[in-house]
Amino acid sequence: MKEYQTITEISGPLVFAEVDEPVGYDEIVEIETEDGRTLRGQVLESSEGLVSIQVFEGTGGIDRNASVRFLGETMKMPVTEDLLGRVMDGSGNPIDGGPEIVPDERRDIVGAAINPYSREYPEEFIQTGVSSIDGMNTLVRGQKLPIFSGSGLPHNDLALQIARQATVPEEDEGDDDDDEGSEFAVIFGAMGITQEEANEFMADFERTGALERSVVFMNLADDPAVERTVTPRLALTTAEYLAFDKGYHVLVILTDITNYCEALREIGAAREEVPGRRGYPGYMYTDLAQLYERAGRIQGREGSVTQIPILTMPSDDITHPIPDLTGYITEGQIIVDRSLNSQGIEPPINVLPSLSRLMDDGIGEGLTRGDHADVSDQLYAAYAEGEDLRDLVNIVGREALTDRDNKFLDFADRFENEFVQQGYDTNRSIGDTLDIGWDLLSTLPKEELNRIDEDLIAEYYREDAAEAVQAD
Amino acid sequence: MSQAQTESVDEDGVIESVSGPVVTAADLDARMNDVVYVGEEGLMGEVIEIEGNLTTIQVYEETSGVGPGEPVENTGEPLSVDLGPGLLDTIYDGVQRPLDELETKMNSAFLDRGVDAPGIDLERTWEFTPTVEAGDAVEPGDVIGEVPETESITHKVMVPPDSDGGEIESIESGTFTVDETVATLDSGEEISMHQEWPVRSARPAAEKRTPTVPLVSGQRVQDGLFPIAKGGTAAIPGPFGSGKTVTQHQLAKWSDADIVVYVGCGERGNEMTEVIEDFPELEDPKTGKPLMSRTCLIANTSNMPVAARESCIYTGITIAEYFRDMGYDVALMADSTSRWAEAMREISSRLEEMPGEEGYPAYLSAALSEFYERAGLFENVNGTEGSVSVIGAVSPPGGDFSEPVTQNTLRIVKTFWALDADLAERRHFPSINWNESYSLYRQQLDPWFRDNVAEDYPEVRQWGVDVLDEEDELQEIVQLVGKDALPEDQQLTLEVARYLREAWLQQNAFHDVDTFCPPEKTYRMLQAIKTFNDEAFNALDAGVPVEEIQEVNAAPRLNRMGTAEEWDEFIDDLEGDLESQIRELY
Numbered sequence A: 001m002k003e004y005q006t007i008t009e010i011s012g013p014l015v016f017a018e019v020d021e022p023v024g025y026d027e028i029v030e031i032e033t034e035d036g037r038t039l040r041g042q043v044l045e046s047s048e049g050l051v052s053i054q055v056f057e058g059t060g061g062i063d064r065n066a067s068v069r070f071l072g073e074t075m076k077m078p079v080t081e082d083l084l085g086r087v088m089d090g091s092g093n094p095i096d097g098g099p100e101i102v103p104d105e106r107r108d109i110v111g112a113a114i115n116p117y118s119r120e121y122p123e124e125f126i127q128t129g130v131s132s133i134d135g136m137n138t139l140v141r142g143q144k145l146p147i148f149s150g151s152g153l154p155h156n157d158l159a160l161q162i163a164r165q166a167t168v169p170e171e172d173e174g175d176d177d178d179d180e181g182s183e184f185a186v187i188f189g190a191m192g193i194t195q196e197e198a199n200e201f202m203a204d205f206e207r208t209g210a211l212e213r214s215v216v217f218m219n220l221a222d223d224p225a226v227e228r229t230v231t232p233r234l235a236l237t238t239a240e241y242l243a244f245d246k247g248y249h250v251l252v253i254l255t256d257i258t259n260y261c262e263a264l265r266e267i268g269a270a271r272e273e274v275p276g277r278r279g280y281p282g283y284m285y286t287d288l289a290q291l292y293e294r295a296g297r298i299q300g301r302e303g304s305v306t307q308i309p310i311l312t313m314p315s316d317d318i319t320h321p322i323p324d325l326t327g328y329i330t331e332g333q334i335i336v337d338r339s340l341n342s343q344g345i346e347p348p349i350n351v352l353p354s355l356s357r358l359m360d361d362g363i364g365e366g367l368t369r370g371d372h373a374d375v376s377d378q379l380y381a382a383y384a385e386g387e388d389l390r391d392l393v394n395i396v397g398r399e400a401l402t403d404r405d406n407k408f409l410d411f412a413d414r415f416e417n418e419f420v421q422q423g424y425d426t427n428r429s430i431g432d433t434l435d436i437g438w439d440l441l442s443t444l445p446k447e448e449l450n451r452i453d454e455d456l457i458a459e460y461y462r463e464d465a466a467e468a469v470q471a472d
Numbered sequence B: 001m002s003q004a005q006t007e008s009v010d011e012d013g014v015i016e017s018v019s020g021p022v023v024t025a026a027d028l029d030a031r032m033n034d035v036v037y038v039g040e041e042g043l044m045g046e047v048i049e050i051e052g053n054l055t056t057i058q059v060y061e062e063t064s065g066v067g068p069g070e071p072v073e074n075t076g077e078p079l080s081v082d083l084g085p086g087l088l089d090t091i092y093d094g095v096q097r098p099l100d101e102l103e104t105k106m107n108s109a110f111l112d113r114g115v116d117a118p119g120i121d122l123e124r125t126w127e128f129t130p131t132v133e134a135g136d137a138v139e140p141g142d143v144i145g146e147v148p149e150t151e152s153i154t155h156k157v158m159v160p161p162d163s164d165g166g167e168i169e170s171i172e173s174g175t176f177t178v179d180e181t182v183a184t185l186d187s188g189e190e191i192s193m194h195q196e197w198p199v200r201s202a203r204p205a206a207e208k209r210t211p212t213v214p215l216v217s218g219q220r221v222q223d224g225l226f227p228i229a230k231g232g233t234a235a236i237p238g239p240f241g242s243g244k245t246v247t248q249h250q251l252a253k254w255s256d257a258d259i260v261v262y263v264g265c266g267e268r269g270n271e272m273t274e275v276i277e278d279f280p281e282l283e284d285p286k287t288g289k290p291l292m293s294r295t296c297l298i299a300n301t302s303n304m305p306v307a308a309r310e311s312c313i314y315t316g317i318t319i320a321e322y323f324r325d326m327g328y329d330v331a332l333m334a335d336s337t338s339r340w341a342e343a344m345r346e347i348s349s350r351l352e353e354m355p356g357e358e359g360y361p362a363y364l365s366a367a368l369s370e371f372y373e374r375a376g377l378f379e380n381v382n383g384t385e386g387s388v389s390v391i392g393a394v395s396p397p398g399g400d401f402s403e404p405v406t407q408n409t410l411r412i413v414k415t416f417w418a419l420d421a422d423l424a425e426r427r428h429f430p431s432i433n434w435n436e437s438y439s440l441y442r443q444q445l446d447p448w449f450r451d452n453v454a455e456d457y458p459e460v461r462q463w464g465v466d467v468l469d470e471e472d473e474l475q476e477i478v479q480l481v482g483k484d485a486l487p488e489d490q491q492l493t494l495e496v497a498r499y500l501r502e503a504w505l506q507q508n509a510f511h512d513v514d515t516f517c518p519p520e521k522t523y524r525m526l527q528a529i530k531t532f533n534d535e536a537f538n539a540l541d542a543g544v545p546v547e548e549i550q551e552v553n554a555a556p557r558l559n560r561m562g563t564a565e566e567w568d569e570f571i572d573d574l575e576g577d578l579e580s581q582i583r584e585l586y
């Protein structure tokens, strides 16, 4: 392997070096500094005689005399089932003091796209025990469903609650312990989160014993930013291996995508690319898609990859490019809301802008319950109507509203306090969730339930609930 | 995609630089838009710029590991599609490689690179039946025979557009592969069922006509308020989650086109999988045959190479034109044209071209209009009439319609279905905003609706539009004073408008019955709400208080019309009950 001492320029995370033999695009590079440190990087552009290299650990300490080695291959992740239970840094080096990892195989971290013809449409209901998700934004195995949050909001508590409680009900019946299949292997990919947040996750994993079936990749806030572009790819390569080669149902939690995107922006700026919206690179959609699309099911394979990426929306702005591009790629989004949080609602999920695109095929008779879709639609419509009226009531007062309107206002309040509110330790079955839904819907006149099939109304509507409210 | 017939005679070039999907090569003898094979692995690419000795190529596959010094080989042919029997009931990638074939060849569920496959099966045989005989004179485009391609579609075998035509010397029925000769002309020219066409040029047609027949969608808000013509163009812009894809899927399922070409451009893999799994099971309401047998899918999902996203739109429209030439009504859905525009932007920025608005290339507007211009109702060169309707989803960043792709698209298309996040949030679907959307085809389609649905269709529709407009105005007052403060007649208008929105405009794509609504039902549902309106206002005039009218128990049944299976009887009964119950009040 040839060594060069030909660095001509160092700029931000980039190093430019002259070469006298061809170097492949995306190839891995090692740079050895004079003080003996070895840094890793990747070829961003390769032309006759000159390459630009993006250095993962940052370019600090590199000078013209550093030597550059091209490894002749693109970046690989060593994979094995033994990764379960291990903790690694953002570049995939173990940091838990455990034994050396003996790989089964080394896989390219830029995963190839799944052939759409080979996919299987995801439709197995995952019960998270969280009513606003299970009831109204149902998650299914193989889905990519991000949490859109804001800084300082309890998205981590929610993600941990999901990771703890997620099960696939049917397989759960009877033999709980020996059936590994219904439990998820959790892959946790941290990008630029604080040590404190990392501890929160690790403590929970340890407390619940989840660590044994987890693989953790940690790039923390003070770790190199450029490394963040690699961490999720290591995590997803591991996830795909465990799911599609070893048959695990894998839940991937990636946090915080916003930090990942900042790293992309930094690299783009260093390359002097024409920036896109708000300075993010024009190819960010494609780049994010190459992460998010690595979720799903494949025909004839046992396992699945379910993704729950977490992102904090800068200034809580859902139209910011990071949540915007994400929402265009993922199969819905769960919105953590600041004002519900200040009302003390746990988890503070605002269902209205939330969505699960794969819900429709995952619910209903034989999957969850026959009334699920209708109840969900009606809850949405009624809550939206109640929400609208809140603005009006501030202006005209309750007395100026019709009887009907007042019922919708009350409904909206109770919906937040009884349906959404549940705490981070309550694990509700889907049956409980739908029953609470009916409790609330039954406070509205029957004729107003125009999203629900009449037979279902006959079966589930509680006449007493309506009367009880009318009485007071 | 079509594969080079002749071995390359040109000089090979040498890669000079690689940056993502853009590769430059030196010493390559090539023309613009020639297809080339790049690197040791032979990755497919297309020439997009020539400057001095340097040729710039966009590569349709991942370029990781490819480096300077590797060879580039020119096929000498422009990017073309294979046309012939075997296009339907198929799923392709953006350069017309069949995805099932790729799965087999790669022996993997993941897309590898450097693997090529012809767009139509060259080994499969078809039953060919001539429709002309020896001695007949034929010209380019003329139909010379037929092949039952799928359960529902008869493929017309045509003289290729670039043929000289002549007299048929021999033609016979029989079983042939697509490359075998089915007819010979007196000039010695041999005609097979297999044609090729460069995707970036429109196939020729004799004349473009004004469309007067709607593409019936089976969706109330579209057929009822904002219809599109067969041969028309429509745009569906909307933020994420507002219903673009479901709307496109609904049209692919229920519209009365003969052929559907569905282009998934830079969107989700699972959405294509959904179509592949659902369509074979669903029945075409027109023929009763599986929907898949009239459908051709083209998938370049968001994680597939970006250059092939740029080409997939052209691949799709060329296939659509080919079926149009046979005299079919073709509907092409492109989800999403924004991803196509972004692919252009990405390539353009790697070429360091001077950016226009928001970084899009200056030719964005031209590329969009060229694409939509390929839609239309045409008199084909063979004298038949065929149409291509184009429906493009648009994904504006942040849901803001003032951005360049939406704006440039709106300047071209004649139907605008504006999706609304607020409606989607309250699960009012399809979330097509009735105040913002429009169709410029309404008038030219009215005669068809009068003749085929109801004589007063346009008038009843106008009544509905007026009520919705009035509601829009009244809502502003309600926001200030509350509903109770309005006079009774206005309260009643609000009630009627609510039924229009909730019982008529809303339509659940996931309900077995409601998902498809024939235009007769759309009309009758609207009529029923009008019946309620007319009876109610009569009662109000006669002094009945508005609360009493609202409480008539037949009224909420209006909400059940959409899901009613026996809708004709249901609406008969309902109208009768509305009439008698309201009249009882005075």
Ligand SMILES: Nc1ncnc2c1ncn2[C@@H]1O[C@H](COP(=O)(O)OP(=O)(O)O)[C@@H](O)[C@H]1O
Binding pocket: A355, A356, A357, A358, A360, B238, B239, B240, B241, B242, B243, B244, B245, B246, B247, B429, B430, B431, B507, B508, B509, B510
């Ligand atoms: N006509 C409809 N009927 C019922 N639900 C719909 C309809 N249109 C959209 N939806 C709902 O909205 C969600 C998002 O729609 P989709 O078409 O995927 O949005 P977009 O493509 O604009 O991002 C769907 O998953 C579905 O739940």
Ligand SMILES: [Mg+2]
Binding pocket: B244, B245, B246, B267, B335
């Ligand atoms: Mg979509």
